[in-house]
Structure formats: C-alpha cells, structure tokens
Amino acid sequence: MRNIALILTYVGTAYHGWQVQPKDITVEETLEKACAKVVGHRVHMTGCGRTDAGVHAKRYVANFRTESTIPVDRLPYALNTHLPGDIVVTEAREMPEGFNAIGSCVKKEYTYLIYNSRIRDPFYVNRAWFYPKHLDEHIMQAAADQFVGTHDFAAVRSVGTDVRSTVRTVYYYEVERTGDILSLRVCANGFLYNMARAMAGTLVWAAEGKIRPEELGAILRAGDRTAAGPTVPAGGLYMTRLWYETPEVSFHVE
Amino acid sequence: MRNIALILTYVGTAYHGWQVQPKDITVEETLEKACAKVVGHRVHMTGCGRTDAGVHAKRYVANFRTESTIPVDRLPYALNTHLPGDIVVTEAREMPEGFNAIGSCVKKEYTYLIYNSRIRDPFYVNRAWFYPKHLDEHIMQAAADQFVGTHDFAAVRSVGTDVRSTVRTVYYYEVERTGDILSLRVCANGFLYNMARAMAGTLVWAAEGKIRPEELGAILRAGDRTAAGPTVPAGGLYMTRLWYETPEVSFHVE
Numbered sequence: 222m223r224n225i226a227l228i229l230t231y232v233g234t235a236y237h238g239w240q241v242q243p244k245d246i247t248v249e250e251t252l253e254k255a256c257a258k259v260v261g262h263r264v265h266m267t268g269c270g271r272t273d274a275g276v277h278a279k280r281y282v283a284n285f286r287t288e289s290t291i292p293v294d295r296l297p298y299a300l301n302t303h304l305p306g307d308i309v310v311t312e313a314r315e316m317p318e319g320f321n322a323i324g325s326c327v328k329k330e331y332t333y334l335i336y337n338s339r340i341r342d343p344f345y346v347n348r349a350w351f352y353p354k355h356l357d358e359h360i361m362q363a364a365a366d367q368f369v370g371t372h373d374f375a376a377v378r379s380v381g382t383d384v385r386s387t388v389r390t391v392y393y394y395e396v397e398r399t400g401d402i403l404s405l406r407v408c409a410n411g412f413l414y415n416m417a418r419a420m421a422g423t424l425v426w427a428a429e430g431k432i433r434p435e436e437l438g439a440i441l442r443a444g445d446r447t448a449a450g451p452t453v454p455a456g457g458l459y460m461t462r463l464w465y466e467t468p469e470v471s472f473h474v475e
Numbered sequence: 476m477r478n479i480a481l482i483l484t485y486v487g488t489a490y491h492g493w494q495v496q497p498k499d500i501t502v503e504e505t506l507e508k509a510c511a512k513v514v515g516h517r518v519h520m521t522g523c524g525r526t527d528a529g530v531h532a533k534r535y536v537a538n539f540r541t542e543s544t545i546p547v548d549r550l551p552y553a554l555n556t557h558l559p560g561d562i563v564v565t566e567a568r569e570m571p572e573g574f575n576a577i578g579s580c581v582k583k584e585y586t587y588l589i590y591n592s593r594i595r596d597p598f599y600v601n602r603a604w605f606y607p608k609h610l611d612e613h614i615m616q617a618a619a620d621q622f623v624g625t626h627d628f629a630a631v632r633s634v635g636t637d638v639r640s641t642v643r644t645v646y647y648y649e650v651e652r653t654g655d656i657l658s659l660r661v662c663a664n665g666f667l668y669n670m671a672r673a674m675a676g677t678l679v680w681a682a683e684g685k686i687r688p689e690e691l692g693a694i695l696r697a698g699d700r701t702a703a704g705p706t707v708p709a710g711g712l713y714m715t716r717l718w719y720e721t722p723e724v725s726f727h728v729e
Contacts, residue, residue, distance in 0.1 A: 231597055297594060306595070306597060306600040309596065311594050340563060340565050343485055343560060343561045344484075344486055346560040346561060
C-alpha cells in the first residue's frame with residue numbers, strides 16, 4: 222500500500238472544521254470524497270489536527286493509503302478538479318509506511334490575525350478578527366513571551382476533548398504589526414482544544430490592561446481558565462507551518 | 476440642503492453591481508436603506524460609476540443630500556451599524572452644492588488582479604482571476620503602453636449603454652508582478668462599459684501571443700471588438716483611486 226501525504230490550503234469559512242461529523246460539511250469529508258473519485262476506492266484521510274469550524278489553513282497536511290498507481294505529481298491536479306474552490310491541494314508526496322500526518326508532526330505554527338483599526342475592512346470579514354480599540358503590540362509581545370517554554374496550558378484551553386496531559390512546549394510566540402494587521406504567530410509541539418485562540422484572547426486582555434504580562438506565569442500555574450482571556454473568534458486563525466520527523470523523513474511545510 | 480460625500484469600500488461578490496435594479500440586490504440599494512435609517516428620510520445616492528456584478532471597490536465615492544444635522548465624523552460609524560459586513564463607509568465629507576460623485580470625477584483608477592500560478596489559491600477565489608499558464612508581465616506592459624493616450628476605445632467595450640463618444644484618455648497603465656499576483660492598474664478620465672476588463676483580457680492575449688503589442692493601435696483604430704481580447708471575469712476587478720475637481724474642491728481618494 223502506498224502512503225501518500227497531501228499538502229493543502231483551505232478557507233475554513235464554509236466548513237465545520239476538519240473532522241468528519243454526522244451532519245455538517247467538513248474539510249475531511251470533502252477531501253475524502255474528491256480523493257475517492259480519483260483513486261477509485263473509499264479513502265480515509267488522517268489530518269494533522271482538528272481545526273475548528275471557520276478556522277483556515279494556509280498549510281495543512283493529511284495522509285491516506287491507496288493501491289492506485291497515479292503519479293504523485295499528477296494527484297494535486299486530479300484532486301483539484303473534484304474539489305470546491307475553497308480547498309486546494311498544492312502538493313502530494315510519497316511517504317514511508319510509518320508516516321502519519323498527526324503522529325509524525327513534531328511542531329506546528331498557528332497564526333492569528335487581528336484587524337486593529339477604528340473602521341473595519343470588508344475584505345477581512347471572516348479572515349481576521351476586527352478589533353477597533355488600539356492594541357499595543359509591545360505589551361502583547363511581553364505577554365506572549367510568558368507562554369514560551371514548557372508549561373501546563375490547562376488555563377488556556379476549552380474542556381471538551383480527553384487528553385493525557387495538558388503540558389505542552391511553546392517554542393516561539395511572535396506579535397507583529399503591519400499597518401492595521403496584528404499577526405500573532407505561535408509554534409508549539411502540540412495545541413490543546415482552543416489553546417491558540419485562548420492564548421490570543423489573553424494577549425488582547427494584556428493589551429487592554431485586564432491582566433499584566435508578569436501575571437501570566439501564575440495564571441498558568443493556577444490552571445484557572447476564567448483567569449485567562451477569552452477564546453477569540455475562529456475566522457482570524459490560520460494553520461501556517463508544520464514540521465515532520467520520522468526515522469525515515471524530516472521536512473518542513475510553510 | 477447639505478451635500479455629503481461618502482467614501483466606501485466593498486466586496487462586490489454578493490452584489491449585482493452598484494446600481495439599483497428591479498430584482499437583484501445592489502450596493503446602491505443597500506447603502507440607501509442604511510442611510511435612510513440614519514438620516515430619517517429616503518435618500519438617493521449618486522455613485523461614482525456603475526460597477527458590474529462581482530466587481531469590488533477598495534475606494535468608491537457616493538454623494539447624497541439631506542437636511543439631517545448629523546456631524547460628518549459620526550456618519551461612518553452610524554452607517555456601518557446598519558450595513559452588512561461586506562460594505563463599509565470609511566469617511567464622510569461635507570461637499571459644496573455643485574459636487575456630484577460622478578460628474579465631478581475627473582480621473583479613476585481600476586486595478587485588475589490575476590492569480591498567475593499553476594495551482595490556485597483558495598483565498599483569492601472571487602478576488603483575483605486564476606490563470607494557470609505563465610504570463611510575461613513585460614509583454615503585457617508593452618501592450619498596456621499602447622492604450623495610453625487619447626483613443627477611440629470602441630474595440631474594448633461591450634455594447635449595452637448609450638454613450639455620446641467612445642473616445643477616452645488613458646493616463647497610465649501599469650503591469651506589476653508581486654510573486655504570483657499580477658496587478659494591472661489603469662487610470663483614465665472615464666471607462667466605457669466593460670472597458671477595464673476588455674483591456675485586461677487584451678493584455679492576456681498579448682502575453683499568450685495571440686496579438687502583438689504593436690498591433691493594438693490598429694485594433695483600436697479599426698474599432699472591432701472581436702479583434703481585441705476577451706472580457707475577463709468581474710471578480711478580479713477593483714475600483715482603486717478617484718480624483719475630483721470642482722470650482723470649489725479638489726481631492727484625491729486612494
């Protein structure tokens with residue numbers, strides 16, 4: 222059986238996230254149906270993460286197994302003819318047997334966009350969170366610095382999925398302003414449910430003076446979700462980079 | 476009566492262009508309804524041009540008359556609370572009696588975006604024309620140069636509106652590539668129906684070798700629509716800049 226990884230990009234607005242659900246249309250289901258038409262049999266996609274409803278992916282990785290002999294360089298074109306315009310496969314790669322889009326992923330980067338201007342921009346609707354009050358990016362960076370390192374992130378997740386541990390390592394968290402757009406880029410070895418959006422909401426609280434950056438360590442140690450900032454809207458969140466390591470392959474998608 | 480100019484920006488995807496139509500939803504109608512709620516009486520908006528269905532505006536100017544005493548700096552906020560997310564009023568200005576959003580406009584710039592890459596980008600659906608075959612921007616610029624000046628543009632318009640003359644002056648036409656995005660910026664004292672999209676289609680034909688740039692003068696002189704390139708899709712077109720001159724005011728919107 223061939224093990225094929227797909228690199229894709231999608232606008233999440235029309236989808237109830239990645240994972241197949243009984244009623245709502247998801248990215249996984251849409252991709253599996255398109256793929257079945259190309260390879261001629263039912264396909265199960267393993268995705269690199271369960272993005273929520275409305276969350277986007279500039280880069281996303283999924284893998285599936287097939288006996289089809291279609292060349293990998295033809296696959297993106299073949300799949301794209303069966304996919305709607307808001308999901309695009311940009312690349313396909315042959316992977317070793319042991320590769321798994323979620324299990325082999327060692328680091329991920331999410332980017333959260335805030336449109337921070339007094340008047341909204343219609344071109345960013347569902348693509349950045351509109352926040353009219355000025356946010357100081359330096360205060361946000363000082364707060365973001367407190368998340369870097371290995372911590373228990375229970376204070377910035379939503380309960381809802383069972384996880385063995387709520388300890389994760391954040392490698393970097395960078396806040397950058399380009400005109401009216403604030404980009405919050407965070408890289409970790411894994412993200413708890415809603416963690417990226419709760420961390421972004423906590424940086425906004427810091428900029429609003431509701432918490433001081435130096436308090437964040439204590440908030441994480443206390444593990445109290447109500448002490449951290451809100452889970453900000455899904456439309457501003459993008460999966461942007463992925464790092465893979467297996468005994469046979471090592472690569473980076475950005 | 477006060478004469479108020481509104482500067483707005485809109486995503487045209489959901490609208491059948493600017494001008495009020497019997498059945499379909501238009502930007503004008505949507506703006507007039509929102510404005511009536513704010514000023515307390517029916518309003519007629521005069522727009523700076525009839526953008527087609529699906530065409531966007533980074534900048535657009537409209538004016539209306541009212542007895543309302545609402546301060547101009549409050550108007551954008553008041554209007555935006557009644558407008559859908561894809562239309563935003565960014566500014567309002569008090570204008571002299573004689574100002575008219577279309578009659579006082581002396582120059583306009585339209586920008587046409589082409590997403591020119593082998594694989595499409597879902598974030599540009601309805602916002603740039605996806606064209607997978609590589610287009611040489613230098614050939615397109617050489618063709619664009621032929622449009623600059625005062626010419627009869629009958630060869631690059633669609634018949635459908637009565638106009639006294641098909642002679643217009645193009646002040647500049649610039650083709651620029653930034654990665655996979657080609658930007659075609661054209662400024663003229665007026666645009667005939669579909670002229671911006673037919674000129675863009677003609678530049679694409681030039682890049683494809685279907686016409687040589689130096690033939691364009693003869694095509695314009697012959698006035699034969701079938702000799703020029705096709706009218707390219709509306710989703711790539713943006714109104715981007717406007718210049719106004721009246722005896723009392725002179726300003727530039729970009």
